[in-house]
Amino acid sequence: MTMAPRAVRDGLDHPAETTPDRFRSFMSGFPSGVAIITATGLDGRPWGMTCSALCSATTDPPTLIIGIRAESPTLKALLDSRVFAVNLLHDRARRTAELFASGAPDRFDGVRWESRPGCGPHLLDDAHAVADCRVSDSVLIGRQRIVFGEPFRIDDLAETVPLLYGLRQYGRWAEGR
Template identity: 55%
Template sequence: MTESTGTVDHMARAAATGEGFRAMMRGFPTGVAVVTALDRDNRPWGMTCSSLCSVTLEPPTLLVCLRDGSPTLAAILDRGEFAVNLLHADAQGTAELFASGDRDRFDRVFWQLGGDGAGPHLRDDARAVADCRIRTSYPVGDHVVVLGEVYRVTHGPERRPLLYGLRRYGVWPHT
C-alpha cells in the first residue's frame, strides 16, 4: 500500500542495471530499419537498427544510435551521410541478415544507389528510405548518437511496417 493513496503498488522497483534496462526496453516495440552507407572506396555497409526516432520536422531530422566501432558507423562518420531503410513486414529475413554481421550481406539482397543517394537503398525490402546528411554526432556509452538531416525521402509501395519487441518480429495489425 502506498502512504498517500492507500492503494496497492504493483510496480516492482529495482536498481537500474544493464540487464534490467534491456528487459524494460524489450517490452517497447519499435519499427525496424537498416542503416546503410558507403565508405571512401564506395563499398556498402549496413546494419539493422531499432534505435531510431524523428527529432524535428523543420528541418526534417532523425536520430539513430549505432554501436561504437562498427564499420557502418565508421563509413557514416567518414562520408558524412547515410540512408535509413524502413523495412516492410515481409523483410524479416533482411533484418536478420543485417543484424548478423555477415560480410556478404549486400550480395544477398537487391540494393541500388540513387544519383545523389546517401547510402544503399534496399528497394525490395524498404517501405520508405530517408537519405540523410550528418548534422551532429556524439558518443554515449558504447554507442554513438547520430542526428541526420533528411534531404530526400523515397516511398515504395504502401506496405505494413516490420516491428520488433519482446525479442521477436511482428507486423502492424490490419485495420
C-alpha cells in the first residue's frame, strides 16, 4: 500500500497539497454520464462541447449545474442566447462524444442534429434524452464558469443505456441490470 505524500505546516502533519493533476486523477475515479451541451450563437451558428461536469442542483425548481471552460465558444453562445440544450448520450455515441471533445470546428457536420427555436441543437441519433434549459445564473470559479440551468422541456428520444466516462475511458452499464 502506498501512502500519500505528507507535508508539515504549522508544526502539524498534513496531507500533501492538492494539485490540478492530483485532483483530475481523483475525479477520474468518479464515473459519470456523458452529455453534449449545445447552444446557438447570436449569428445562428451551432456550438457544442462534451461535458461530464453535469449534475442536478434541485428538483424544485428543476435546476442543473454544468461546468464549462471560461474561454469556450460554446459558453459564449450559451450566455449570449441565455438558452442551451443538454444532450444525454447513449452508449453507442462514443464517437460523437470524442468528436465534440476534440474542438473540431466542423463537428456538427459529422452528426445528425436539429435546430429548434429558443433552445440549443438536439443530437437526434446520439442522445437518449435532451433537456432544453434557460440560464438562471452563472459563477466564475478559476478558469471555469459554473452555469445553472432550468429545464423547460425534456424529450426522451430512445430507450437505451447511457454512455459513461470514468478512469479516463468510456464505458456502459453492465449487462443484466
